[in-house]
Amino acid sequence: MRSTGPLAVLAAAALALTLAGCSTGGGNGGLTYEDSPLNKYLSAAYGGDLSPEEQQKKLDEQQRKQEDLMAECMAKEGFEYKPNLQNGGTVVSSGEDIEWEPEKKSWVEKYGYGIVNNPFSEQGESNPGEEYVDPNQKYLDSLSESERTAFYETAYGAPQEMEDTEEGGSYEYNWEDGGCQGWAQHELQGEDPWQSDQFADLRDKMTELWSTTQESSELKALNAKWASCMADGGEPGFKAQTDAQQSISDAQSKIYEAAYGDGTTEIDPEKVEDPNKSPEMKELGEKEIALALVDLGCREKTSYADESLKIQFAREEKFIKDNKADLEAFKAAAEQNN
Template sequence: MRSTGPLAALAATAMVFVLAGCSGPSSGGDLSYEDSPLNKYLSAAYGGDLSPEEQQKLSEERQAQTEELVAKCMSEEGFEYAPNTDNGSGMMTSAEGDWEPEKREWVEKYGYGMINSPFAEKQQEATEEEYVDPNQDYVESLSESEQTAFYETLYGPTPDEEEMGEDGSYEYRWEDAGCQGWAQHEVEGENADPFQSEEFADLRTKMEEFWTSSQASPEFSELNSAWAACMDDAGEPGFTTQQDAIQSIIDEQTALYDAAYGDGSEPVDTESADFEDPNESAAMKELGEREIELALVDLGCREKTSYAKKSLEIQFALEEKFVADNKAELEAFKSAAEQSK
C-alpha cells in the first residue's frame, strides 16, 4: 500500500490543534466552557446542543446518505459500487472523563493527549474488529488500468506537484474529489455550515481577530507571565504562554511524521522493509515520555497560578463584550444554524 503521509496526517494534525485548544482551561472551579457567552451561538452550528448519542446518530445518517449518492454516481460512470457505511469516517464520540487535562492521574498517563491519546485508544479498539470493504472483491476483479479509473472516479485524480504546492499543502475542492466529493457536497449542502457562507464572512473575520487578540490581552499576558515564571523555576524555561508548551510537543511530533513521509511530493511505500511507522518508532516513544514530563510540570504551574479558573474568567469577560458588540450578527448566525439542521 502506498500513501502520501502528510495528506493522511493532515486531519490528525487538525484534531491535535482542536484538542490542544481544549487542553488548557477545560475546567475552572465552578466555571466550565458550557458557561461561555459565545458557546450558545456556536453550539447551534456544531452540535453542542446534541448529546453524544444524538451526534453519533446524525453522523451515521449523513454517512448513509452520502454513500447512497456515491453508489448512484459511480453507477452513472459505469462502475459497480456498494454503499460503504463502515469505513471509519463516522464521528468518534467520547464519554465524560475521556478528556481531563486538569487531573494529575490523567496527565500522568496521557500528558497533553498528543502522543498517547485516550481517543487513539478508542480508535485502536474500534479497528481491532476485522473490517471488510464491500467493494474489495469487485475492485480486485478489475484490471490494473480499470482499478486506477475506479479510484479516480471515486476520489478524483491524484494532485500533481503544482496542485500540491511547495510546502506539500493541498487546497481541497469538492469538484476535484470524484463521486465522494460530489456526494459529500450534496449532503452537506442540505446541512450546510452557515459559518462558511458569504452572509457571515464579516462575522468570521471578527471572530478570527477576536480569538487572536484575546490571547494577547493584558489580562492573559499577566496570567501567562506568572505561569512562565513558575515553569522557569521548575526547570522548563523558554515558554511564553501555556499553549507554547503544548505546541512544542506538536512541532516535534510533526517533525517525526515529516521525516517518515517526506514533504508529500512523492508517494511513500509504507510496506517497504526500509519504512518505519513513526507512531511505532523509538523516537515517538521518547517524545511521549517527554510530553508527560513536560505536561506534569505544566499542570503544577497551572495549579499554582489557578490558571484554569482565571483563564475562563478572562475569556468569558472578553466574550461578553464581543457578544454585546456583535449581538445582531450572532443572533442571525444562530438562527441560520438552527434552520440548517
C-alpha cells in the same frame, strides 16, 4: 490512503471548539467551554443541544445517506463503488469507557497531553473489535495504477498542490473540489451557512476575536506568569501555554515525516517500520509526560484554566453585544440547515 474531505458537521463542531475552547479547559469545578457566551450561537451549527447518543445516531444516518449518494455519483462516472459505512461514520464518543482528564495528575502521569500516549489508541489496541475491511478493495485491486488514480480523483478530488493552498500552507475546503464525496456532502447538507457570503463579515470578525484575544495584554500577562513557573520547573523557552503541547505535536510530526516522507513522494506503508514503535517515539512519550506534569503544576499555580477562560468570555460578551444581529441570523440559518 488518500484523505477525504471533511464532513460539514465536523467543520461546524471545529468552529465551535476553535472559538469556545481554544484555551486550556477548566478544571476542579471551575469554568468550562460550555460556559462560553458564544456557545449558544455556535452550537446551533452542530446540534450541540443533542445528547452524545443522539449526535451519534444523526451522524450514522448522515453517513449512510452520503455513502449512497457517493455510490450514485461514482456509477455515473463509470466506476463501481460500494457504500463504506466504516469510512468516518463513528465520530462522536460518549466517553463511557474513555476518560479525558488532562487536569488530573494521575491522568497526566500516564498520558501527558495524550499525544504520544493516547488513551483512545490504547483502548483500540486492547479492544480491537472487528478488523477494518474496505468493501471496495477487491474492485480497486482489479484496476490498473492509472485507473486507481482516476478512481480516487473521481471519488475525492484531485490532490491539492502547494500553490493551490493559502499562504502558510492552510487549505480552505471547497466541496466542488472534493469529487463525488464533496458532491454527496453538498447534496445532503446543502449550503453550509457558515461558509456562505452572508456571514463572510462575521467569519472575519470571529477570526479577529480569536487573534486579538491571544495577543491581549491580559492573556500575555497570564502566559508570562505561567512561563516563569515553567522556567523555574526546568522547562524554559515557552512564551504561551499552548506552546508546550504544540512542541510535542511538532516533534511527533517530524518522526512521522522521517518515516513516511513529506507527502511529495509515494511510498509503500507496508515497507516502513512503524514509527510509533520506534525508540525516538518512546523517548518523546517520556519527554511529553515530564513536560506535561510541569505544565499541569504551573497551570494549577497560576489558575490558568479559569483565568484564561475569564479573559476569553469577557471578550465574547463584548463581541456578542457588538454583533448580536449577525449572530442571531447565523443561529437561525444553522438551525434551519440542520
